[in-house]
Amino acid sequence: MQRAEQRDEVEMLALMLLIRRFEERASQQYQAQKIGGFCHLYIGQEAVVVGAVAAVRDDDYIITAYRDHGHALARGTSANACMAELFGRETGCSRGLGGSMHFFNRQNHMYGGHAIVGAHVPLAVGLAFAIKYRGEDRVTLCFFGDGAINQGAFHEALNLAALYKLPIVFICENNLFAMGTSVKRSTSLKQIVDRAEGYDIPGEIVDGMNFREVRDKIAEIVSSIRKEPHPAFVEVRTYRYRGHSMSDPASYRTKQELEKYRLDDPITRLRAQLTREGKLTNEQFDQLDKKAKETVLASVKFAEKSPQPPLDKLYDYTYANGAGEAGVSPVKSNGLAADIAATE
Amino acid sequence: MREITYRQALNEALAEELERDPNVFLMGEEVAEYNGAYKVSQGLLDRFGPRRIIDTPISENGFAGLGVGAAMVGLRPIIEFMTFSFSLVAFDQVVNNAPNMFTMSGGQFNIPITFRGPNGPAHQLGATHSHATEPLYANAPGLKVCTPATPRDAKGLLKTAVRDNNPVLVLEAELLYSSKGMVEPPDEELLIPLGQAEIKREGSDVSIICYSQTVPLALATAQKLEDEDISAEIVDLRSIKPLDEKAIFDSVAKTHRVVIVEQDCPFCGVGAEVCYRIQQNIFDELDAPIIRVSQEDVPMPYNERLEKAVLPNADKVIAAVKKVCYA
Numbered sequence: 001m002q003r004a005e006q007r008d009e010v011e012m013l014a015l016m017l018l019i020r021r022f023e024e025r026a027s028q029q030y031q032a033q034k035i036g037g038f039c040h041l042y043i044g045q046e047a048v049v050v051g052a053v054a055a056v057r058d059d060d061y062i063i064t065a066y067r068d069h070g071h072a073l074a075r076g077t078s079a080n081a082c083m084a085e086l087f088g089r090e091t092g093c094s095r096g097l098g099g100s101m102h103f104f105n106r107q108n109h110m111y112g113g114h115a116i117v118g119a120h121v122p123l124a125v126g127l128a129f130a131i132k133y134r135g136e137d138r139v140t141l142c143f144f145g146d147g148a149i150n151q152g153a154f155h156e157a158l159n160l161a162a163l164y165k166l167p168i169v170f171i172c173e174n175n176l177f178a179m180g181t182s183v184k185r186s187t188s189l190k191q192i193v194d195r196a197e198g199y200d201i202p203g204e205i206v207d208g209m210n211f212r213e214v215r216d217k218i219a220e221i222v223s224s225i226r227k228e229p230h231p232a233f234v235e236v237r238t239y240r241y242r243g244h245s246m247s248d249p250a251s252y253r254t255k256q257e258l259e260k261y262r263l264d265d266p267i268t269r270l271r272a273q274l275t276r277e278g279k280l281t282n283e284q285f286d287q288l289d290k291k292a293k294e295t296v297l298a299s300v301k302f303a304e305k306s307p308q309p310p311l312d313k314l315y316d317y318t319y320a321n322g323a324g325e326a327g328v329s330p331v332k333s334n335g336l337a338a339d340i341a342a343t344e
Numbered sequence: 345m346r347e348i349t350y351r352q353a354l355n356e357a358l359a360e361e362l363e364r365d366p367n368v369f370l371m372g373e374e375v376a377e378y379n380g381a382y383k384v385s386q387g388l389l390d391r392f393g394p395r396r397i398i399d400t401p402i403s404e405n406g407f408a409g410l411g412v413g414a415a416m417v418g419l420r421p422i423i424e425f426m427t428f429s430f431s432l433v434a435f436d437q438v439v440n441n442a443p444n445m446f447t448m449s450g451g452q453f454n455i456p457i458t459f460r461g462p463n464g465p466a467h468q469l470g471a472t473h474s475h476a477t478e479p480l481y482a483n484a485p486g487l488k489v490c491t492p493a494t495p496r497d498a499k500g501l502l503k504t505a506v507r508d509n510n511p512v513l514v515l516e517a518e519l520l521y522s523s524k525g526m527v528e529p530p531d532e533e534l535l536i537p538l539g540q541a542e543i544k545r546e547g548s549d550v551s552i553i554c555y556s557q558t559v560p561l562a563l564a565t566a567q568k569l570e571d572e573d574i575s576a577e578i579v580d581l582r583s584i585k586p587l588d589e590k591a592i593f594d595s596v597a598k599t600h601r602v603v604i605v606e607q608d609c610p611f612c613g614v615g616a617e618v619c620y621r622i623q624q625n626i627f628d629e630l631d632a633p634i635i636r637v638s639q640e641d642v643p644m645p646y647n648e649r650l651e652k653a654v655l656p657n658a659d660k661v662i663a664a665v666k667k668v669c670y671a
Contacts, residue, residue: 061417095450104449111416112449119436122406126413126421133369133395133419153436156406163401317447318485320454320509 007054010280010288012211013270016046017292019070020267022079023242025296026069026086030246034304035086039100042070044241047266048173049074051214052141056222061127063111063120064143066101067173067240071143075110077103083299089306096309097317117178118144118151121170125157128166128231137226140168141218147178149195150186158199161231169221170196170233173208179244180252196233208238209261211270345526353495353527354384354460354516357502358422360530362392365420368506371398371407372424372461381426382462382521408434408459412441412511415457422506425461428515429475442511443486458505462518463491464557464607468651471643476608478556481513482585482617488512488538489584493559495525497582500536508538517557539586543595547577550665551595553618554605555581558656562605565661574669584614592618593626600631601668605656610638635664 023041030039042049045067053062053074064071072082077093085092086100094104094113101115111127114120124142131138148154149172161168174192176183189195196203206217214236221232239261243250250258274280348356361368374381376389376399389397400407404425411421425431431438438459445453465474482489488510492498498516505512528534544559545566554562559580566576579595581588596602602622604615615636622634640654665671 063413092450094448094452097450098448102448104452106449106452111413111453112445114441116436116440119409119441122409122437123413123416123441125406126410126415127417128413129410130414130417130419133414153405153409156401156403157409159401160403160406160410164398317451319488320446320456 021292040067045238047211054215055219061140066115072103079299080302084303087303090309091306118148118153121157128168146174162199167229175240193235203233208236351521353499357499361506369396404434408437415455422458428463428477460514463515466518470646474644491556500534541588541591545578547575549575550601558605602634603664632668
């Protein structure tokens with residue numbers, strides 16, 4: 001098991017680059033209509049999930065909302081499996097049945113990918129409950145956006161976590177906008193972190209454009225939780241460069257505001273830190289970037305070549321024991337799905 | 345066999361499953377220190393301790409979701425709703441998270457969770473506390489829904505639900521908690537498969553298809569019909585989903601006449617599905633159009649006389665039976 005302090009910062013920078021290049025390519029493929037449905041990009045927020053994941057063990061649980069590509073990649077899901085999922089292919093990380101908003105990776109303890117705002121926060125508390133129930137020393141990281149903090153599920157979940165003293169870090173990725181509504185217009189608090197105080201949960205504010213600050217703060221919190229299980233709350237101040245989803249031109253904010261954050265770019269920042277300290281040359285950075293671009297380009301080719309989920313397995317993923325589960329007689333719409341197969 | 349109440353039967357089922365599998369825990373409002381709002385969990389806190397019998401605040405969405413999350417990593421939660429009318433506050437967790445997870449994750453996460461509690465109209469509780477939620481939940485792919493009407497079925501179905509690897513709703517009958525029935529002795533394992541109806545009374549003239557609180561009503565009505573020389577067969581569905589088509593079709597092939605007595609509201613109700621499947625599959629067996637007896641299509645009034653008028657009753661069932669029998 002890899003310990004937080006052992007994670008190489010250059011590798012973490014490479015991971016942030018991979019997420020950035022993946023999202024850029026996803027955007028392009030979406031515009032080329034290779035990707036359906038909604039597609040929410042993580043560009044600008046890379047230091048949040050990479051910093052957080054760098055602070056925990058590989059067997060700690062993570063769960064997030066619908067802006068989840070970065071979380072899946074950060075947790076070791078291959079670019080191939082992620083891109084194939086966007087393409088709706090059987091080789092995708094959710095077999096093409098989940099889509100952009102529902103990435104899962106059981107093996108790597110990535111518990112989704114959840115698209116109803118706030119609804120996964122109780123699930124996260126359930127993950128943490130299971131940890132305590134079994135007497136393990138794992139921690140759950142629960143990511144969500146600033147839009148989630150006004151949902152009932154969020155409030156109920158925080159109260160339960162505090163009441164049962166569960167090992168969980170609530171990580172609010174405050175990118176200032178819930179779709180097009182700014183935090184100022186949605187939330188009656190001066191700062192989001194104050195939500196935690198209402199539940200007697202310790203809270204911190206972290207600069208989400210600074211990888212090291214995110215990692216170090218979360219590592220400190222997690223170490224305290226491992227000693228004595230309790231919930232904690234972190235408001236990570238970040239910014240998404242793109243609109244809420246691919247269909248959003250983000251006309252509710254100014255170019256100046258976007259430029260201000262771009263100048264504070266998390267990748268540029270970690271690169272500068274590493275360069276200054278003599279840990280990274282320009283050539284090395286270019287190599288990392290080149291590799292990220294190649295990996296992502298290869299993932300598009302992989303996705304394009306991957307098969308569609310077979311129609312004859314349509315009923316296999318509704319109940320745990322598959323279509324043949326004893327006693328279950330699904331309503332098969334009079335075999336219409338088979339008719340579609342025949343016409344293809 | 346010995347006679348116990350429906351409440352005791354559920355209590356035995358919970359205790360046996362808690363005893364058998366350390367991954368099973370019971371969570372809900374008043375389940376622990378209060379011993380259950382309807383005393384179904386009586387004594388379980390003393391026996392299994394606060395780690396496994398867990399009181400919650402009034403946060404149905406929160407603790408239902410907690411259960412789903414715990415089930416993702418292999419625990420087998422039993423989530424009690426004080427009544428299924430309150431489950432509507434947790435609808436998102438029960439309908440959007442529990443049954444969708446297996447599909448959305450491409451088969452990586454099944455959710456072995458049991459949601460249970462009293463369901464259906466009780467007595468003068470008014471519109472908010474009288475919901476029969478079975479058609480709402482049966483409509484969601486990925487859920488299973490069962491509706492025990494007797495102590496034996498309550499015990500056997502609840503135990504099966506807890507062992508199922510999918511989200512299962514055990515919709516108990518609020519009015520039947522104190523009813524009694526014969527059940528196998530505690531040292532005899534009682535598991536009743538989901539999706540198996542039971543003929544609660546054999547008959548030859550008409551099939552009365554019912555479930556949950558309408559089963560005792562149908563049985564009592566069958567006695568009265570006997571006086572009029574009409575022999576009614578009582579088909580207790582026991583599970584709404586999966587639905588035991590074969591038991592239904594076999595009975596209809598025998599009697600050729602069908603009355604469906606359901607405890608829910610009529611529009612898109614359970615009876616609509618049963619009716620569809622009969623005409624789709626064994627149309628030629630029918631000698632008369634099927635009649636459904638359900639609640640009236642109104643929010644439940646408090647007034648006792650009006651409430652009685654809304655619910656299925658013997659008079660309505662007898663009238664329906666006579667109509668399908670052209671009697």
